[in-house]
Amino acid sequence: MRHLPQEIIRRKRDGARLAASEIEALVVGLTAGHVSEGQAAAFAMAVLFRGLAAEERVALTHAMARSGTVLTWDLPGPVLDKHSTGGIGDAVSLALAPAVAACGGFVPMISGRGLGHTGGTLDKLDAIPGYRSQPDLDAFRRVVREAGCAIIGQTDNLAPADRRLYAIRDVTATVESLDLITASILSKKLAAGLQGLVMDVKVGSGAFMTDQESARALAESLVHVANQAGLPTTALLTDMDQPLASAAGNTLEVAYTVDYLTGRRREPRFHAVTVALAAEMLVLGELAESRDEAERRIEAAMDSGRAAEAFARMTALGGRGDLLDDPARLWSARP
Numbered sequence: 001m002r003h004l005p006q007e008i009i010r011r012k013r014d015g016a017r018l019a020a021s022e023i024e025a026l027v028v029g030l031t032a033g034h035v036s037e038g039q040a041a042a043f044a045m046a047v048l049f050r051g052l053a054a055e056e057r058v059a060l061t062h063a064m065a066r067s068g069t070v071l072t073w074d075l076p077g078p079v080l081d082k083h084s085t086g087g088i089g090d091a092v093s094l095a096l097a098p099a100v101a102a103c104g105g106f107v108p109m110i111s112g113r114g115l116g117h118t119g120g121t122l123d124k125l126d127a128i129p130g131y132r133s134q135p136d137l138d139a140f141r142r143v144v145r146e147a148g149c150a151i152i153g154q155t156d157n158l159a160p161a162d163r164r165l166y167a168i169r170d171v172t173a174t175v176e177s178l179d180l181i182t183a184s185i186l187s188k189k190l191a192a193g194l195q196g197l198v199m200d201v202k203v204g205s206g207a208f209m210t211d212q213e214s215a216r217a218l219a220e221s222l223v224h225v226a227n228q229a230g231l232p233t234t235a236l237l238t239d240m241d242q243p244l245a246s247a248a249g250n251t252l253e254v255a256y257t258v259d260y261l262t263g264r265r266r267e268p269r270f271h272a273v274t275v276a277l278a279a280e281m282l283v284l285g286e287l288a289e290s291r292d293e294a295e296r297r298i299e300a301a302m303d304s305g306r307a308a309e310a311f312a313r314m315t316a317l318g319g320r321g322d323l324l325d326d327p328a329r330l331w332s333a334r335p
Contacts, residue, residue, distance in 0.1 A: 005026060040165055044174040048176070048177040061186045061225055064159050069157040071141075077287070078196060079195045082096055082200060083198075086202060086208060088243050088248055091256060092274050093151060094254065096277055098311040101307075102307045108149075108150060151314070181208075186229065195285065199222045203240060206243065222235055261302065275295055275299065
């Protein structure tokens with residue numbers, strides 16, 4: 001039976017529960033370009049107003065993850081990731097990925113650009129002269145294997161249906177949809193071939209979710225859908241009523257991360273959140289038996305300089321390898 005996009009949109013607009021086959025058909029059409037931008041926007045708005053049931057969220061996440069390449073890994077350690085729902089001055093990913101890599105984990109982080117008023121990790125990395133935030137998959141695999149971590153944007157191969165819907169959400173006032181946030185985040189994570197995921201759900205005036213109830217609902221949705229989809233996931237709620245660090249802005253946050261990893265500047269709020277999330281990843285990946293042990297390992301990786309070294313190796317994606325010694329070079333002319 002052929003499912004027409006307009007009929008699927010109409011059913012969701014009217015509050016019907018969509019079958020997995022209908023969701024799959026819409027995602028296939030979105031990927032192939034058979035679903036127009038107007039139809040994609042209408043679907044997003046219908047979901048915002050009507051919502052998705054738990055099984056619909058799982059079906060949408062699975063379908064978007066399968067819309068492109070799903071990575072597999074053959075590495076001597078667990079493949080782990082962390083994702084933040086976004087906030088002002090949130091550069092945690094830049095410091096956390098190399099810290100976990102220094103402890104034996106492998107972190108292939110597929111990140112996104114900013115939505116709404118919060119900055120995206122990818123935007124921050126683009127501030128590094130020469131950094132290739134969207135390399136080919138062979139380069140991505142190579143850097144993950146050699147450096148232990150790599151942070152990139154979605155390529156054309158990875159969850160392309162989400163890539164298209166993600167851009168539409170930002171211009172149609174549907175960014176806040178819990179269902180679409182859940183499917184967008186987790187489709188990329190499933191496509192990355194992860195073995196464990198830790199979610200950092202921000203709550204406060206500097207985040208999408210400004211109240212505890214909304215943030216908790218999103219955390220529960222992410223954990224439920226991810227685990228139903230076969231990806232072991234935990235979530236932490238972290239405060240975003242004030243910036244995590246004394247830096248906000250893409251270039252400033254990269255410079256701050258360099259200072260943080262090299263020990264020049266470690267502010268308590270940023271450090272506490274980074275260590276807590278990284279420790280959760282080590283426990284999930286069975287690289288530590290307890291949270292206390294995991295926190296000690298992360299602290300040691302930072303104090304010894306191993307986390308900073310992993311950050312430097314990660315810039316093999318094309319960025320400048322001398323940023324650790326002289327972060328002021330971020331302000332030099334772009335090549």
